[in-house]
Amino acid sequence: MIKIFDGGFGSQLISKSICFECPEELNLTQGEVIKQIHKEYADNGADIITTNTFGANPLKLKSYDLEDKVMEINVAGINLAKTTGKEIAFSVGPTGEFVKPVGDVSFEEMYEIFYRQLEAITISQPDYVIFETFSDIGELRAGIIALKDIFKKHNIKIPILASMTYDSIYTLTGVSPAAQGVILDALGVDAIGINCSKGPKDILELLVEIEKYTSVKLIAQPNAGMPEIVGEDVVYSMSASEFANQMKPYFELNMGYIGSCCGSTPEFTKELRRLVDSIEVKNIKENKASSHGYLASKGKVVSSEAFILIGEAINPHARKAVKLYMEEFDIKGLTSVISEQCLKGADVIDINVNAEGADKKALARELVISGQLNSDFVLCIDSKEPEIIEEALKNYAGKALINSVALDEKELSEILPLAKKYGASVIGLCIENEILPTTIAETVEIAEKLQSRLLSEGIRAEDIYIDPLLFTNKTYSISPLDTVEIVRQLSNKGIKTSLGLSNVSYGMKNRDRLNQTLLSMLIGSGLSMAIASASSKGIVETIESAQILMGKEKISNKTYIELEDIDKLTIEGELIYQLINKEEPSAFDSLLAEKTEQEVINTMLIALDQAGKLYDEKTIFLPDMMQVVEKVQGLFDRLENKAKSSHTLVFGTVYGDIHDIGKNIVKSVLKPFGYNIIDLGKSVTKEAFVAKAKEVNADIIGISALMTTTMVNLEPTIEYIKSELPNVKIIVGGAVVTEDYARKVGADGYSKDAIKAIGLVKSLTEVDEK
Incomplete structure (x- = not known):
């Protein structure tokens, strides 16, 4: 059964002709209006009503001096929606900031921001929690993990729906649909999808990609096309019937929920109701791909369907230089090693920070954060210490791998909860209560017991890899050839395996050749992954050759940029x-x-x-x-003679708009050009723009608007500025602003993104200089 969500809320608020700055504050001041909007959607066939709490997190409410009313506003929002008698989805939107390394907010800070908002569900419980319109997977993870902790503390469970918004075939921060599917699936959400972004046709292909990597239900809430300006109004030209018609192909997917977003009205909900009632929904079987193990960074997915090479270099025992980097807390040196391994062919990067005398927790944190900024790498955290594992996992915006946990009660009780909390896969080590197996049969028996135990603890089969141990030749009763046989037996039982390859040649001559030979035998026996040297051309070529002979293909993930027009010899x-x-x-x-x-x-x-x-x-x-x-x-x-400009630029978001990510990015990319940049912040009045521009003798004023509810404030703001400062140039931008609209409201320039703003500002200032 597919359930229907309600539609756009902001457009309905505007139609009520009420004045407001903070939409969520209306839960306290205009409750009857909010109830009326909910009722209109309910009366037109919505199964689920979304609360008016999208921006009711402490960070956004602080912009309106409402931080002390977080609980009150959110509880009121839930209760107002409940008056419809329909199922209720508690809406949680992004904060306007990003988690490190994309932004400046730590995981702990973001977690606390969401925790404070989400606590409202312990006072008035909704039927669902929906995270929507996120572009940063790190921020979204923090919210979901905070919610899961609230569930655990208060012994409650509500379905979690998680939806992101896309700039193209990626989100603004580079999250791919495949990675979104893998990461959110691992976190245990109940539905994954896309909202806002664009119209139904554009979102469909992204949702098809997500479905390949998850078997959970999908959710789609597209916009009613793109906004246009008609007269003095912002309108969406797509009709409700056209919208519903474009939604028909979605019923071929494993849909659980459909709805509409910006520009939609209750009429759109009515048309969706007719559509759902008239179509026989297919019984979509569980996605076959779910049997494969997936790991993911924000934009890269690694599958156990093909062999996985885990780079071993970030280990103080692997390289002397790495040991020195760790002792000296040289994060730049360590991240360069990560980048090197990625470029040479590592699918995953093993990180072991167990250097004597090092601050291991701080190393794990800073290396994972900085490493993600330099390389889109998949993480394998190599430690037995729970605090090190957790520090790495919480700061990693992806689905990681834990290396490893033995069949030991203390390890199992400490490490498995972390795997479940942060959505990580696990390598199980064939050691039982600190005792090594001595025969092939013992190893297989322990492997099966370990697999069974991990499953019973809630770790999914696709997230389990078993390490049957590999020893140097003639140093232990189980030889390397015995290990090949163990891998074959486990593979035949459907158990995925992992090994530390370099162990076999420790202290021996021709190590690389020995490693390559054994690796080819192990891959032929069904080995899933190995921790090995990505710097070895022979190892990488052995894996590539084996994949070709076995008819397996890795997921394509680009790791470096080709610059055809650049001569690197200069x-x-x-x-x-x-x-x-x-x-x-x-x-x-x-x-x-x-x-x-x-x-x-x-x-x-x-x-x-x-x-x-x-x-x-x-x-x-x-x-x-x-x-x-x-x-x-x-x-x-x-440089001694730094780039300097005589031009002064004043920036701010239009009055009523507290979304300033885009504005901040524009400031950052313009900074190297030496402009004197003044930032007035968020929700700036037209009078404040003029006062500051006069004070600093500004050449350009930049104004951004993210929402359709605030972009209408651009025209009166620009009109006022031009009446007071006719010689000052005004540029505008923002997610909903178009070039045509910018021209209509009297702006001197428009930029669709920060990069285009560089050329725009240069062109306007060069005109002044002529």
Whole structure:
């Protein structure tokens, strides 16, 4: 049975002609209006009514001086929705900030923000909790984990629905549909999907991709197309019947919930009701792909359907340089090793921070956070210490692997709860109560007991890998060839296996050749993954050859950027390549020694331009772009004659709009050009824009609007500014703003994103200089 959600809320609020700044505060001041909107959707066939609590988290409410009313506003929102007699979904939206490394908020801080909002369900319990319109998987994970902890503390369980919004075929921060499916499935949510973003046709193909990687129900709530300006109103031209017609293909998928988002009205809900009632919904069988084990970073998915190479280098016992990096807390050095392994073919990166004298917890935290900024890597945390494992898992915005847990009550009780809480896979080590097996039969028996125990503790079969142990030849009763046989037997029983490959050749000559030979035998016997040297060309080629012969294919995941127009043989080309691929910009000093500072500046500006083009093509994403900007800014700061401009820019969000992520990104990418940038923050009045612009003699005022409910404030704001400051240029942008709308409201320029803003500002300031 497919259940129908209600539709757009903001458009309905506007139609009621009431004045407000914070939509969620209306739960306390205009309860009858909120109830009326809920009732209109209920009367038109909605099965589920969404609470007016989307932005009722402490961080957003603080912008309206309502932080002390978090509980009151959220509980009121639930109770108002309950008056319809329908099922209720408690709405939780993004905070407007991102979790490290994408943003500046720590996991703990984000967790606490969501925990405070979600506690409302302990006072007035809804039927569902829906996380919606998220673009950062790290932020979404924090919210879901906070909710699961509330469930545990209060002994309650409510279905969790988790929905993201897409900028293209990726979210703003680079999350792929496949990764979304894998990560959220592992966290145990009850439905996964997409809302807002675009219209039904555009969202469908993304949902098809998600379905490949999860067997849970799907949810879709598209917009009613894209907004347009008609007269003085923001309208969506798609009709309710056209919307419903475009939703028909969704019924071929494993849908659990459908609805509509921005621009929709109760009429859209009525048409969806007719559609659902008239279509015989197929009984979708469980996704066959769910039998495979998946691991994922935000944009990369690794499947056990093909062999998985886990890079072993981040281990103080593997490389002397790594040991030194850890002792000196050299995170930059360690992240460079992660990047190196990814480039050479590692599917997953094993991180072992067990260096003597090192602050292991801090190492795990900072290495995982910084590592994600430099490389889109899949994490395997290699530790027996619960606090180290948890520090790594909570700061990793993906589905990780824990290496490892033995058949030991203490280990099982400490580590398995972490795997379940953070949605991680587990390697089970064939050691029972600290005793090693001595025969093939004993090893297989322990492996089966371990597999059974992990299953009984709630770890899914697809998330379990068994390590039957591998010893150096002639040093133990179980030989490497015995291990090959053990792997074969376990594989025949449907048990996935993992091994530390380099153990077999420890202290021996021709290590790489021995490792390669044994690896080919193990893969042929069914080995699923191995921790090995990704730096070994022979190891990587052995795996590639085995995959071809076995007819298996890895999921394609791009790990570096091809720059066809850049000649890397020149110093300039090398610097540009290093900046965009997030490598240490070692070519900078060579370039500075040979070129003038202006030529160096020009090269870095070319790098920004190249990065901007890659961002437009969705080859890199917001975190990547911001890191290029940060590196360029750092290099600018080293120059004696830093880039300077005589031009002053004033930025702020339009009055009523508290969403300032886009504005902040624009500021960041413009900073290297030396502009004097003044930020007035969020929800800025037209009078405040004028006062500050006069005070600092501004050349340009930049105004952003994210919501359809606030973009209508752009025109009166621009009109007032131009009447007071006719010579100041005004530029606008934001998710719902279009070039046509910008022109209509009198703006001098429009930019659809931060990168385009660079060229826009340059063109406007160059005009002034002529």
